Amino acid sequence: xxxxxxxxxxxxxxxxxxxxxxxxxxxxxxxxxxxxxxxxxxxxxxxxxxxxxxxxxxxxxxxxxxxxxxxxxxxxxxxxxxxxxxxxxxxxxxxxxxxxxxxxxxxxxxxxxxxxxxxxxxxxxxxxxxxxxxxxxxxxxxxxxxxxxxxxxxxxxxxxxxxxxxxxxxx
Amino acid sequence: xxxxxxxxxxxxxxxxxxxxxxxxxxxxxxxxxxxxxxxxxxxxxxxxxxxxxxxxxxxxxxxxxxxxxxxxxxxxxxxxxxxxxxxxxxxxxxxxxxxxxxxxxxxxxxxxxxxxxxxxxxxxxxxxxxxxxxxxxxxxxxxxxxxxxxxxxxxxxxxxxxxxxxxxxxxxxxxxxxxxxxxxxxxxxxxxxxxxxxxxxxxxxxxxxxxxxxxxxxxxxxxxxxxxxxxxxxxxxxxxxxxxxxxxxxxxxxxxxxxxxxxxxxxxxxxxxxxxxxxxxxxxxxxxxxxxxxxxxxxxxxxxxxxxxxxxxxxx
Numbered sequence: 472x473x474x475x476x477x478x479x480x481x482x483x484x485x486x487x488x489x490x491x492x493x494x495x496x497x498x499x500x501x502x503x504x505x506x507x508x509x510x511x512x513x514x515x516x517x518x519x520x521x522x523x524x525x526x527x528x529x530x531x532x533x534x535x536x537x538x539x540x541x542x543x544x545x546x547x548x549x550x551x552x553x554x555x556x557x558x559x560x561x562x563x564x565x566x567x568x569x570x571x572x573x574x575x576x577x578x579x580x581x582x583x584x585x586x587x588x589x590x591x592x593x594x595x596x597x598x599x600x601x602x603x604x605x606x607x608x609x610x611x612x613x614x615x616x617x618x619x620x621x622x623x624x625x626x627x628x629x630x631x632x633x634x635x636x637x638x639x640x641x642x
Numbered sequence: 643x644x645x646x647x648x649x650x651x652x653x654x655x656x657x658x659x660x661x662x663x664x665x666x667x668x669x670x671x672x673x674x675x676x677x678x679x680x681x682x683x684x685x686x687x688x689x690x691x692x693x694x695x696x697x698x699x700x701x702x703x704x705x706x707x708x709x710x711x712x713x714x715x716x717x718x719x720x721x722x723x724x725x726x727x728x729x730x731x732x733x734x735x736x737x738x739x740x741x742x743x744x745x746x747x748x749x750x751x752x753x754x755x756x757x758x759x760x761x762x763x764x765x766x767x768x769x770x771x772x773x774x775x776x777x778x779x780x781x782x783x784x785x786x787x788x789x790x791x792x793x794x795x796x797x798x799x800x801x802x803x804x805x806x807x808x809x810x811x812x813x814x815x816x817x818x819x820x821x822x823x824x825x826x827x828x829x830x831x832x833x834x835x836x837x838x839x840x841x842x843x844x845x846x847x848x849x850x851x852x853x854x855x856x857x858x859x860x861x862x863x864x865x866x867x868x869x870x871x872x873x874x875x876x877x878x879x880x881x882x883x884x885x886x887x888x889x890x891x892x893x894x895x896x897x898x899x900x901x902x903x904x905x906x907x908x909x910x911x912x913x914x915x916x917x918x919x920x921x922x923x924x925x926x927x928x929x930x931x932x933x934x935x936x937x938x939x940x941x942x943x944x945x946x947x948x949x950x951x952x953x954x955x956x957x958x
Contacts, residue, residue, distance in 0.1 A: 475924065482923035485677045492681045 504606075506580035507565045510556055512596070513577055513605035520600065521575035521612055523549040528567035528576050536560035537567060546621035548613065554596040559589055573612040577605040652743055659732055663876040668694045670876075670918050677922040701872075704865035712862060713770040720767035721860075721867045724874035727759035728881055735884050736811045738894045738902040749810040750802060753885060754795050757840050761787045763874070764842075764849055768859035779858025782929060783849030786839055789936045790846075793944035794836035800829040800951040801889045814893035821892040828947045830890045832940050837886065839936070841878035844921035848929055883913035 493500045502508070515521050524541025542552040567576050586592050604610065619625045626633035668683065668691055675682025683690035708714055734749035736742040746752050761784055768780020802808055804825060805816035813822075823830050839846040850858030860871045887893060887909040896905030927935065 479919060479923045482677050483919060485679055488679050490676075490681055491679045494681070 502580035502582075504580065506582075507563045507568075507578040509579050509581040509584055510558075510561065510563075510567065510594075510599065511577055511579055511601045511603075511605065512554060512575055512599045513601060513603055513607075515611040515613070516604060516609055517611065518602075519548070519613075520550050521573045521610075522551050522554065523573055523575070523612065524551040525549075525572060527570040527572065531566040531570035533564060533566060534560045534562055547618075548620050551596060554599060556594045556599060557592065558584060558594060559592040574605070574607045574610050575612075577607075579605065647740075648743075651741055654741075655732055655737070655743055656729070659729065659877060659880060660873070662880050663873045664694050664698065666876040666879065666914065667697060667872075669914070670921070673915065673918045674922050677919065698869075701866050701869040706865040706867065709771070709773075709862050711772045713772065716766050716770035717862075718867070720763045720770055721863065721870035721874070722763075723766065724760050724763035725870050725877065727756045727763070728874055728877040730759075731756040731881050732877075732884075734810055735881075735888055736814055736893055737884075737906050739811075741903065742811060745811055746809065748808045750798055750808045750813075750889075753810075754791070754798070757794070757881075758787075758791055760840070760874075760878070761791075763871070764859045767863065767871070768849075771859070771862035773862050775855045775857075776859050776861045779849045779851075779855045779861070782855075783842060783859055786842070786846065786848055786932060786936075789933060790836040790839035790940075793832055793936070793941045794840060796941075796944040796948055797829040797832035797836065798889065799948050800826045803948075803951050803955050810888055810893075814888060814895060817892040817895055821890060821895075823890045826890060826947075826951070828943060829951075830886070832944045832947070833889065834882075834886060835940060837882035838917070838920065839932075841875060841882055841917075843875070843879060843917055845924035845926060846932060847926060848932060851926060879914055879917045880910065883910045883917065886913050 512520065512522050522539075524539060526539065526541065529535075529537040529539060536557040537555070538557075539554040540552040541549055543549050563578065565578050568578050571577075584592075613620055613623065613628075615629050617625060617628055617631060671693070672682040672684075672690070683693040686692035686696055708717055731753050733743035734746050734752050736745075764783035764787070765780050768776040768778075768783065771777070801813060801822050804822060805813040807813060807816070838844075842849050847858075849855075850860065852858075855861070860868055863871060884906070887906060891909050893909075894902035894906040896902065896909075900908075
């Protein structure tokens, strides 16, 4: 009996507690930096696309919501010809981000993606590509990778030594 | 009382009671939210008050569905009983000197009779729904309300002995020199607990325990028929609160700087808040615990209370 009265009193005291509610449209909950929300394709510091069209994200996706077609430009850089994410299937698991070898695909702290029309949830490349480096500023895949593209031969990447001529015996 | 005054009182009581019941929906949601550190409905209108309007419109426009397997006549009849019986109980409550619909000599008995009538709506509603959960809820409701009715009446007898009348106006008048809460505090607690059980409000909402019985006796009800049960429950809260105030807290009596009606409303309001607080803080007892508590503790206690009150009345 005493415990009942005590719990009533404690509940009554909640009258003077701060309310926990966020008044949503006016007042937003602070999202953690690693929040898995809107998926975006980021760019490298030079403004080029990071995505190299390796299909790892599409392979990792458990609900098969990513589809893309890789192609190569005249400089020898690979990029996706189209890149499509169907957000009506996406479960925001973040596997695509984990699979991405170039930090191109990233999940950003934003959840306001509701649409009235289901078709509008299918995002094309121009909807996904953002003008930002996302969570990894300064990272430029082609600058650290050993692959040769126009303007950067083999051995010219950061922390990379020139290739050894294996046909020569000279040291 | 002139005929004009009479009709004015009837109209006023109906208007106030029905609106209170509707307003309580809003109040309960807001208060529960406050005690759970939330806001509750606060968008529609000032302080979210228009949620009542929205709720009412929603209930009216919902499909008024009668299940094909239900007993149709009884199914329609049952929700009307709860509202009618509670509304009839309000006729005997003196809201202020001379503001009472029916100044019965046997007002207390009439109240007990009407609250027993309320059981019919639960039993008939549960039976007519032809649904196992509804029937289980109805059975629980019937046994709970009949058990708690017994010592609800017995606990009231202490007040009746002290005031020497079944008439509620006279009971209020008898409290001029001190409210009955002091000499009858045991009776008050028993009556309050029995009252909560009668309105099947939250610690004792076993007939409609949603975690076990879907929604108990009104599982099959929708639209305004469900609304009738809903309104009946809130009017029941108001009724029990105003009965507690009338019987134990001096009804409309109070210092003269406020009119009697305001005193009555204020006191009733405190008890309505207590009902909501109970809902916010109490867990639901098991069914056998409820029965045990009623028959083994409250029933003997109310008998002892009655005997002692009678003995003191005889000796003094």
